[in-house]
Amino acid sequence: MQGAMEDFLRALRAADVKVSPVEAIDAHLTVATVGFADRELFKDALCATLAKTADEVTRFDETFETFFARETFQLEPPPPAGKDGEPEGLPPEVQNSELAQMLLNGDVSALAQAMEAAAERAQVSSIRLSTQRSRLTRRMLEEMGLGQIEQIIAAAKKLEDARSQALVARLESGKKALTEEAQRFVERQHELYASESGKNLREELLARKALNAEGGIDPADLVMMQALVKKMAKRLADRYSRRRNKAQLGHLDVRRTLRRSMAYGGMPFEIVWKTKKVEKPNIVAICDVSKSVAAAAQFLLTFLYSLNEVVDRMEAFAFSGRMISVNDVMDEHKVETAIVEVLKKIGFQQTDYGKSLEDFCDLHLDQIDRHTTVIFLGDARSNYADPRVDLFATIQKRARAMIWLNPEPESYWGQGDSVMQRYLPFCHVAKPCNTLGQLERIIEDVLRTYIPN
Amino acid sequence: MASVDALIEGLAGVGYIASRRIATALYMAVHLQKPILVEGSAGVGKTELALSTAALLSLPLIRMQCYEGLDESKALYEWKYGKQLLYTQILKDRMGAQLAEAGGGMDEAMDRLHGIGDLFFSEPFLEPRPLMKALREDDGCVLLIDEIDKSDEAFEAFLLEVLSAYQVSIPELGVLKAKTPPIVFLTSNNVRDLGDALKRRCLHLHIPLPDAALERKIVASRVPGIEAKLTHELVSFVQSLRTLDLRKSPSISETVDWARALILLNAESLDGEVVRDSLNVLLKFEQDIAAVEPQIVELIRRPLA
Numbered sequence: 197m198q199g200a201m202e203d204f205l206r207a208l209r210a211a212d213v214k215v216s217p218v219e220a221i222d223a224h225l226t227v228a229t230v231g232f233a234d235r236e237l238f239k240d241a242l243c244a245t246l247a248k249t250a251d252e253v254t255r256f257d258e259t260f261e262t263f264f265a266r267e268t269f270q271l272e273p274p275p276p277a278g279k280d281g282e283p284e285g286l287p288p289e290v291q292n293s294e295l296a297q298m299l300l301n302g303d304v305s306a307l308a309q310a311m312e313a314a315a316e317r318a319q320v321s322s323i324r325l326s327t328q329r330s331r332l333t334r335r336m337l338e339e340m341g342l343g344q345i346e347q348i349i350a351a352a353k354k355l356e357d358a359r360s361q362a363l364v365a366r367l368e369s370g371k372k373a374l375t376e377e378a379q380r381f382v383e384r385q386h387e388l389y390a391s392e393s394g395k396n397l398r399e400e401l402l403a404r405k406a407l408n409a410e411g412g413i414d415p416a417d418l419v420m421m422q423a424l425v426k427k428m429a430k431r432l433a434d435r436y437s438r439r440r441n442k443a444q445l446g447h448l449d450v451r452r453t454l455r456r457s458m459a460y461g462g463m464p465f466e467i468v469w470k471t472k473k474v475e476k477p478n479i480v481a482i483c484d485v486s487k488s489v490a491a492a493a494q495f496l497l498t499f500l501y502s503l504n505e506v507v508d509r510m511e512a513f514a515f516s517g518r519m520i521s522v523n524d525v526m527d528e529h530k531v532e533t534a535i536v537e538v539l540k541k542i543g544f545q546q547t548d549y550g551k552s553l554e555d556f557c558d559l560h561l562d563q564i565d566r567h568t569t570v571i572f573l574g575d576a577r578s579n580y581a582d583p584r585v586d587l588f589a590t591i592q593k594r595a596r597a598m599i600w601l602n603p604e605p606e607s608y609w610g611q612g613d614s615v616m617q618r619y620l621p622f623c624h625v626a627k628p629c630n631t632l633g634q635l636e637r638i639i640e641d642v643l644r645t646y647i648p649n
Numbered sequence: 650m651a652s653v654d655a656l657i658e659g660l661a662g663v664g665y666i667a668s669r670r671i672a673t674a675l676y677m678a679v680h681l682q683k684p685i686l687v688e689g690s691a692g693v694g695k696t697e698l699a700l701s702t703a704a705l706l707s708l709p710l711i712r713m714q715c716y717e718g719l720d721e722s723k724a725l726y727e728w729k730y731g732k733q734l735l736y737t738q739i740l741k742d743r744m745g746a747q748l749a750e751a752g753g754g755m756d757e758a759m760d761r762l763h764g765i766g767d768l769f770f771s772e773p774f775l776e777p778r779p780l781m782k783a784l785r786e787d788d789g790c791v792l793l794i795d796e797i798d799k800s801d802e803a804f805e806a807f808l809l810e811v812l813s814a815y816q817v818s819i820p821e822l823g824v825l826k827a828k829t830p831p832i833v834f835l836t837s838n839n840v841r842d843l844g845d846a847l848k849r850r851c852l853h854l855h856i857p858l859p860d861a862a863l864e865r866k867i868v869a870s871r872v873p874g875i876e877a878k879l880t881h882e883l884v885s886f887v888q889s890l891r892t893l894d895l896r897k898s899p900s901i902s903e904t905v906d907w908a909r910a911l912i913l914l915n916a917e918s919l920d921g922e923v924v925r926d927s928l929n930v931l932l933k934f935e936q937d938i939a940a941v942e943p944q945i946v947e948l949i950r951r952p953l954a
Contacts, residue, residue, distance in 0.1 A: 216849055222681060229680045230673075237653055240673035245681070248848040250688065250855045434842065465730045 201227065203321050204263050205246075207388040211259045213252045219245060235264075262388055289348045290363075295341040296348060299370030307374070311381060314339035320385050324393060333382045337375065345371055399424050403633040407492040408603045421632060422532055425495055428636045429502035436506045436643045476508035477646045478567045480595075482556065483522075484574030485514045485538055486547045492603045494535040495632060496573055497522065499639060501531045506643060511563050514538045515552035517545030521560070547577065549615070550584035557587050561594070569642055570595045573629070575604050576616040583615040585622070592622040597645065601629035601638060650679055650706075665694070665701035666867045674854040675702065684812045684833035686797075686848065689856035691838060692900030694867075696795060698856075699834040703791035708832070711786070712793045713779035715800035721807055725817055727776045733769060770821035780811055781825070789829035797847075798840040805847050812850045858900060861888050867901060872908045882919045883908055885953045887931065890941065896934045907931045921946050 201224060205215050215223075222245045230241045239260055247256040290296045298306050315321070318335040349367050352360040402421050407413070413421065447470040457464040481500055483493035493514065500510055512522035514535070525537045564570060570591060576583075592598045600623040602609065602616060609616035620626055629635055650656060656672045667675070675698070678685040687695040703710035713724060748758045768774070777785065783792040797805070811817055812833060816826040835851060837843060859867065864884045869875065884904065891898045899907075910930045916923045924945050932938045941948075 214845070218849055222683070225681055226677060229677065236669065237673060240670045241677050243670070244674040244677050244685075244852040244854060245683075248686075248851075248853045253853075253855055460730045460734055463730075463734060465734075 198224075199316070204259075206321070207259050207263050208246060208256065210389050210392040211255045212392060213247055213255050213259070215246055222246075259388065262384055265384065289344065289351065293341055293344040293348065296345055296367065299345070299367060299374070307377075310340055311336070311378065315381065315385070320382055321389055323382070323386050323390050325390065326386060326394070329379075329382050329386055332385075333375070333378050336382065337378050340374075340378075342371070342374070403636075404631050406630050407495065407632075408488045408630060413491055421495065422498060424632060425498045425635075426502050428632065429499050432636070432640055432643060433503055433506050436646075475567065475646055476506060477569060477643060478509045478565075478596075479507055479511070479569050479571060479642070480563055481510070481512045481571045481573065482519075483512065483514045483535075484516065484547065484549075485535060485543070486516050486575070486577075489573060489575055489603055490535055490539065492601070492629065492635075493573055494532075495635060496571070496601070497534055498531050499635060500571075501526075503639070503643075511560075513556060513560065514542065515555070516542050516547050517551060518542060518548075519552040519555035519559075546579055548581045549574070549576065549578040550582040550587075553584045553587040553591075557590060561591070564591060564594045566594070566596055568595050569597045569599065569645075571599045571601065571642070572623075573601045573603075575602055575614065576600075576609070576619055577613050578615050580613050583618055585615075585618050588619055589622050597624045597642075598622060599624060599638070599642065600626040601635075602626065603630045604628065605630070650676070652676075659705045660701055661870065663701045663704040664870055665697060666863060666870050667698070668859070668863060671698065671854060671856060674852055678852050679832060681852070682830050684835055684851045685854055686835045686837060686843070686851035687854045687856060688837045688839060690858070690898075690900055692902035693856045693858060694901055695834075695836040695856060696793065699791055699793040699836075702832060702834070706791070706832075708788070709786060709790045710793060711779050711783045711790055711831075712795060714795045715797050715804070717799060717801060719800050719804055721804075723778055724804070724807075725778050725780045725811075726819065727778065728770070729774050729776050733774050736769065736774070772822070775819075775822075781817065783831045783833075784811075784815065784817060784825060784827040786831065787828045790831045792831040792833045794833065794835045796838060796840075797835045798837040798843060802844065805844055809846055809850065812847070858891060858898070861885060864888070864901065864904060868905060868908050871905045872912065875908055875912060876917065879911065879916065879918060880908070881953055882949075883911060885951070886919060886924070886948055889948050889951055890931070893941065893944075895932070895937045895940065897932070897937065899931045903931050903933075919949050921949065924949065 205220055205223065208215050223242060226241045226245045227238070230237050232238045239257075242260070243253060243256050247253040290300070295310065297303075298310065314336045317339045318332060320332050320336055323329070323332055345367055349364055349371075352364045352367075398420070402417060402424055405413075405417070405421075449468040449470045452468040453464050453466070456466040456468060479500060481496060483489070483496060485493050497512055500507065500512070504510070512526075513519050514522050520538065520542055522534055522538060525534055525541075529537050600616075600619065604614070605628050608614065609620075616626075625638075625641070627634070627638055629638060653669065653672045653676050656676050657667050657669070660667045660672065674685060677683070687698060689695055699712075700710060744762065748761060775781075779792070783790055794808070797808075814826070815830040816824050818824050861884055864887070865880050868880050868884060869877075887899050887904045887907070907927060907930045910927045911919075911923065914923060914927060925942065928938055928941065928945075932941060
């Protein structure tokens with residue numbers, strides 16, 4: 197049971213259920229307490245010890261069902277007994293081959309056991325890639341003794357009497373059933389242990405995928421990337437939502453200490469120290485939504501809006517020729533489709549950074565105060581219009597920090613109609629940002645500046 | 650506590666209809682001596698489970714409601730500062746007299762001072778709060794830490810020692826360990842995600858909204874004397890409400906309240922008027938009531954679940 201339990205825990209970890217060593221010990225204790233005679237009880241008890249959120253419970257249930265699923269073999273029933281003379285008619289190899297005996301007798305449970313044992317010897321549970329499936333199936337079957345069966349079949353085929361032919365037919369059908377079952381077995385193992393690592397690999401690739409690639413992002417990738425962005429945001433939120441107050445040890449809060457001491461006749465029994473509230477980030481995002489930047493803008497917005505636990509206030513604006521508030525759009529639509537809606541309103545305009553900054557300064561400049569971090573996303577290609585650097589400087593003066601994210605690599609900045617070099621002196625940070633990985637890193641930097649060390 | 654089935658029966662005896670999963674989790678918690686973290690939306694019977702367990706085992710229930718700003722002086726112990734103050738004053742007077750009596754030099758006075766037992770930090774001056782009370786119950790108890798998600802992260806970290814070793818350290822006195830570990834229930838409404846460290850120390854139980862059959866049993870057990878026909882009708886009405894897109898779906902406690910209200914209104918079966926009059930027991934948002942009202946007749950006519 198020990199080995200099976202460990203495999204099960206490994207399968208759970210592969211399915212993203214966090215199982216720590218302590219919980220593994222608990223799981224063993226659980227099995228010792230409830231035993232495994234009652235499947236339902238066994239499952240519920242393990243679930244209580246191992247799965248710690250509603251999501252994990254669902255994943256636990258799925259993994260449990262797959263892991264402990266054992267289909268029975270579909271074998272032809274053995275010919276009716278009575279022909280007592282038959283065993284002597286069989287070639288001696290059949291007597292020597294356990295597998296052949298099992299197949300001919302239709303001993304389903306023995307076959308299942310033999311398969312488990314063979315799987316362990318062939319180390320099927322260490323499967324990583326889908327390409328390993330056929331090799332592992334073959335190895336498992338060889339461990340079970342398929343070679344002998346093949347020899348018997350070959351030998352029997354040469355003898356042309358009816359009895360041998362019947363034997364060949366039965367062994368062939370048994371072999372077929374066995375192979376199919378072995379394939380299903382390996383497939384299940386792959387699902388249990390490897391599907392998640394494949395997914396992780398894919399996510400890693402997506403995190404490095406260029407957002408402004410020619411032809412846009414594949415719709416199938418898009419769904420996964422949206423999920424990935426949410427996951428990244430959750431990770432950051434978990435990390436930065438922990439501390440609300442920072443104790444400044446050593447600074448006596450005289451006012452509160454005196455007030456507390458009233459209860460004890462003026463004796464300062466309870467000393468109160470000053471604490472400082474940790475400020476939550478206050479973010480204004482201004483996104484260019486021209487064709488090459490739209491995808492990055494979409495992910496930036498999804499990211500920022502998924503951070504609501506750690507972000508105090510979040511305002512978003514989008515522009516191409518003119519500027520509009522994304523918050524208004526968001527009231528009606530989900531964040532995943534916000535940019536599409538914005539594009540419906542202001543798409544197909546010629547990008548004009550100067551005009552857009554004018555719009556912003558006229559209407560929304562009051563959104564920015566000394567607590568606000570402004571994140572500007574754009575390629576700074578203003579079609580040779582006046583970039584209005586003076587307005588950009590005004591915004592920078594009011595804001596706590598000015599961060600420019602540019603989807604283009606740094607070597608392109610300032611080339612052609614790019615006015616990046618002129619905005620650059622007014623940015624606290626300017627970084628190329630063309631993959632989800634870069635996006636995550638920059639947002640983490642923003643969050644970190646708000647956390648006192 | 651002999652088996653899960655016995656536990657289901659026992660809980661039913663004290664008026665709590667438990668599903669198998671609930672009973673199994675409780676069974677494991679008792680046998681592994683681990684706290685049990687109960688999650689689920691409001692009103693599915695998280696707190697009730699702890700109350701019923703206490704009733705079943707006839708153990709005292711100690712309840713601690715968590716809220717933002719709860720700290721160890723309110724959860725664990727506090728010194729009785731006032732009495733300590735009085736004590737030092739008495740001590741001062743008595744010591745003055747005694748030391749004066751002794752005469753002699755400063756050294757002798759100091760010897761006497763050390764000779765007098767120091768009671769300033771001692772158990773009589775300790776004001777036990779819920780956690781400490783629970784650890785001091787020699788025959789065990791049920792400790793309910795309600796809505797742990799409302800407390801601060803710092804408090805969560807502080808709970809770890811109590812939950813894993815059933816002991817607390819009081820700097821002035823040393824370690825206080827429970828003779829019989831209490832059965833600990835933590836409940837959470839998922840206001841915020843709890844830390845992994847806390848989750849790891851607990852068994853986890855998520856109580857979902859019940860299916861129709863279980864809910865009928867719960868209503869029958871909680872509202873004695875209700876007609877089976879009415880129970881059937883009202884439960885299937887509530888079940889169909891849960892399929893609608895509402896701000897707050899009615900949970901078990903609302904169903905039970907509604908059943909009681911219907912009995913007060915002398916309703917024998919559901920009809921449009923009775924439902925309309927008592928809908929505010931079931932739904933807690935104006936928008937929800939407005940959304941459901943036009944559909945009442947249709948919902949009643951639906952075949953019973």
